[in-house]
Amino acid sequence: MNLDIRLPIGFMFTLFGVILAAYGLLSNPQIYDRSLGINVNLEWGIALILFGAAMFILGWRRAPRQQR
Amino acid sequence: MNLTTIDWIIMLLYFTFVLGIGAFLKRYMKTSTDFFLAGRALPAWICGLAFISANLGAQEVIGMAASGAKYGIATSHFYWVGAIPAMVFVGIFMMPFYYGSRARSVPEYLRLRFDEKTRGLNAISFAVMTVFSSGISMYAMAKLIQTLHILDAPLAKIGLPHYWSFHISILISALIVLAYVLLGGLTSAIYNEVLQFFLIVAGFLPLVLLGLKNVGGWTGLKSQLPSAFTHSWEGMGSAHTNPLGVEWFGLVMGLGFVLSFGYWCTDFLVVQRAMAAESMTAARRTPLIAAVPKMLFPFLVILPGMIAIALPTPRQVTTTSQAASGVQALNTEGKGLIPAKIDETTGAPVLDNDGKPVLDYDLAIPNMLLRYFPTGILGLGLTALLASFMSGMAGNVTAFNTVWTYDIYQSYIHKGGSDQHYLRMGQIATVFGIALSIAAAYATTRFNDILDFLQLVFAFVNAPLFATFLLGMFWKRTTGHGAFWGLLSGICGAAVHHGLTLPAGAAVGINGGWIATVHVYPSAMAQNFWTAIWAWVVCFFVTIAISLMTRPRPDSELTGLVYSLTQRPGEGHLAWYDRPAYLAVAVVVLAFALNLVFR
Numbered sequence: 001m002n003l004d005i006r007l008p009i010g011f012m013f014t015l016f017g018v019i020l021a022a023y024g025l026l027s028n029p030q031i032y033d034r035s036l037g038i039n040v041n042l043e044w045g046i047a048l049i050l051f052g053a054a055m056f057i058l059g060w061r062r063a064p065r066q067q068r
Numbered sequence: 069m070n071l072t073t074i075d076w077i078i079m080l081l082y083f084t085f086v087l088g089i090g091a092f093l094k095r096y097m098k099t100s101t102d103f104f105l106a107g108r109a110l111p112a113w114i115c116g117l118a119f120i121s122a123n124l125g126a127q128e129v130i131g132m133a134a135s136g137a138k139y140g141i142a143t144s145h146f147y148w149v150g151a152i153p154a155m156v157f158v159g160i161f162m163m164p165f166y167y168g169s170r171a172r173s174v175p176e177y178l179r180l181r182f183d184e185k186t187r188g189l190n191a192i193s194f195a196v197m198t199v200f201s202s203g204i205s206m207y208a209m210a211k212l213i214q215t216l217h218i219l220d221a222p223l224a225k226i227g228l229p230h231y232w233s234f235h236i237s238i239l240i241s242a243l244i245v246l247a248y249v250l251l252g253g254l255t256s257a258i259y260n261e262v263l264q265f266f267l268i269v270a271g272f273l274p275l276v277l278l279g280l281k282n283v284g285g286w287t288g289l290k291s292q293l294p295s296a297f298t299h300s301w302e303g304m305g306s307a308h309t310n311p312l313g314v315e316w317f318g319l320v321m322g323l324g325f326v327l328s329f330g331y332w333c334t335d336f337l338v339v340q341r342a343m344a345a346e347s348m349t350a351a352r353r354t355p356l357i358a359a360v361p362k363m364l365f366p367f368l369v370i371l372p373g374m375i376a377i378a379l380p381t382p383r384q385v386t387t388t389s390q391a392a393s394g395v396q397a398l399n400t401e402g403k404g405l406i407p408a409k410i411d412e413t414t415g416a417p418v419l420d421n422d423g424k425p426v427l428d429y430d431l432a433i434p435n436m437l438l439r440y441f442p443t444g445i446l447g448l449g450l451t452a453l454l455a456s457f458m459s460g461m462a463g464n465v466t467a468f469n470t471v472w473t474y475d476i477y478q479s480y481i482h483k484g485g486s487d488q489h490y491l492r493m494g495q496i497a498t499v500f501g502i503a504l505s506i507a508a509a510y511a512t513t514r515f516n517d518i519l520d521f522l523q524l525v526f527a528f529v530n531a532p533l534f535a536t537f538l539l540g541m542f543w544k545r546t547t548g549h550g551a552f553w554g555l556l557s558g559i560c561g562a563a564v565h566h567g568l569t570l571p572a573g574a575a576v577g578i579n580g581g582w583i584a585t586v587h588v589y590p591s592a593m594a595q596n597f598w599t600a601i602w603a604w605v606v607c608f609f610v611t612i613a614i615s616l617m618t619r620p621r622p623d624s625e626l627t628g629l630v631y632s633l634t635q636r637p638g639e640g641h642l643a644w645y646d647r648p649a650y651l652a653v654a655v656v657v658l659a660f661a662l663n664l665v666f667r
Contacts, residue, residue: 003089003092003093003259005089005114005259005262005263008085008088008089008259008263009262009263009266011085012081012082012085012263013266013270015081016078016081016270016448019074019077019078019081020078020444020445020448023074023444024444027442027443027444031442031443032442034439034440034441034442035278035440035441035442035445036278036281036282036440038278040274040278040441040442040444040445041442041444041445044270044274044445044448048270051266051270
């Protein structure tokens, strides 16, 4: 199969992470009352970017070998 | 519920990726093997994640959290006693026959091992069951979207009344699943299941972390809940001293052995994922790899339910449902974040026999999401929830189109067609499988009783299956007549046992006792487990008896289908970390340790 699923997964989660983290930086801190004062959008957004990037790199490194 | 643009963007992005993967895979769908078996070319970790994700439907996420709120950590028995040992067994002992026989489906294995009638019985009951399961998944999702008022605002914007949200939810989810299964077949379903797996973790992990932080961690949670809620084996000596209402023997035999092995080892929905693996070793490792995250799922799906019930009850819990009159129904009878169940027609709380309000445990997860997630991550959490519903649906649809095409259409309707003909049939089957699921979803809204009845019949049909497979795979003397009549008697055995027993406090009828009540179980769960045990025992002995009376098949025909006549797949050439046996031991030790820690 010529699609390494890690590429779209990595891409999607990086995108989600960027959106959440950016929103976390811009949003009104008051909305974080319900999440115990933690800016979950920013923190989880960064976590998702790291996960997405890791998946993407893993998929990318394998890509050349697939084109035997 | 107020979703903002950011939540919608996340949801729409996810749908774009789901459809994009399907569209990308379309070019590889050339033969029926590509479509139904993903070309048997996927690595073990992908199949493994799809293996659990296909099972991670509505029942799992919503239901396990509900059960966590109702029974506490004892719900983990469904994982650490139920699923894990069965997953290890199917990987180590059964996969060599499923994968090695080159059968394309579980019913086809029955055809190879036994005969046409055993296959027919299994194929037809399975096909009907998948259509209904996918319909129920669709119904549950539409109902939830309606209850949470997710679509109300966008509908109002385009001038449609809010009650359309049910129809639109069904239509959209059906179309999305239809599109990606039709485009990329099983590969697309499996790839999307992997995506959904990560999404569910990404959406629910922050929920659990926030909830735990709020109640003061596991110690804090323990201090808020009765002791039996945080100790899974407490009071399991007798059915009357634990929240499940079932004693350890019924639990281990009924749930751990009969029901779990019956599901994980014989249900084509999950086995199909392992059959798509690239090699025998990959197929055997599929359920073992799946077992690792499966073992940790209680923390993701049961804990939120326990946290929801442990939190202090807000003074006025507003249920998220709206009464028919349009007036917001208030509820002061909830517990923690769990509201009382509201009767849809009267708008009053539903009361049980003692006059106490019945809690709507199914709202544990949605209410947790609303309680802790601000806009932004709320979109992610809801998307994860929708993803779980859709993975359950797609799993059923792909299993249905395969069994329909190979085991029903090719065997009984049109033999000897070209491969392209069956590929085409598979695509058509996908369309009418989904159409039938929609019909099933609507039937559920109208005739709830018929649905309860059907689920009961499915339970009877499934209970004895594992006895047939166990004998078929490990005792070469088992004959086709034995298997068929054993299965039928097992199904009847289940029905008779159900007809003769009743859970405490239940009315005679759909709950049991419709022949005569000779025994009363402390809970419906106990009755359910013992029905399965009876079905299994009846099937096991009838199969043996009839097999001994009928003529066995010669050994030469059974090579590759029976344990004693099949060469064991060698593991010697593999690195130690790739060997299924080592992986299996690690999984069993871990599951045992989890039971000890949370005993």
